[in-house]
Amino acid sequence: MKMICINCPKGCELDVSRGADGAVVVTGHSCPRGETYGRSELVNPTRMVTGLVRVAGMRKPLPVKTRTPVPKGKIPDVLFALHQTTVQLPVKIGDVIIPGVAGTDVDIVATANM
Numbered sequence: 001m002k003m004i005c006i007n008c009p010k011g012c013e014l015d016v017s018r019g020a021d022g023a024v025v026v027t028g029h030s031c032p033r034g035e036t037y038g039r040s041e042l043v044n045p046t047r048m049v050t051g052l053v054r055v056a057g058m059r060k061p062l063p064v065k066t067r068t069p070v071p072k073g074k075i076p077d078v079l080f081a082l083h084q085t086t087v088q089l090p091v092k093i094g095d096v097i098i099p100g101v102a103g104t105d106v107d108i109v110a111t112a113n114m
């Protein structure tokens with residue numbers, strides 16, 4: 001599997017595959033971060049999720065994000081949870097809005113003060 005490492009602007013072209021013994025083999029990286037990224041993309045790809053949640057009594061929504069990346073397969077469930085959520089003010093940056101979103105151990109946190 002070919003992919004571009006997105007960890008820095010250099011954008012190394014990675015080739016990620018499984019060897020005969022099933023072990024993940026990464027080539028094309030210029031530093032250890034690229035190898036880690038390529039390995040995780042093959043075994044358990046994850047992404048940060050950003051979005052908006054409703055604020056009670058206001059038209060302006062609150063911007064939020066996952067504190068850490070979540071498995072790609074969980075993204076629809078995360079977005080559904082955001083859609084179902086309404087927060088009460090006040091909220092500070094970093095406040096936990098949804099603990100353990102969508103059955104993960106990842107919190108949704110506020111990215112703005114309101």
Ligand code: SF4
Binds near residue numbers: 006008011029033035
């Ligand atoms: S492998 Fe290392 S140097 Fe290359 S893009 Fe990824 S982080 Fe940057």
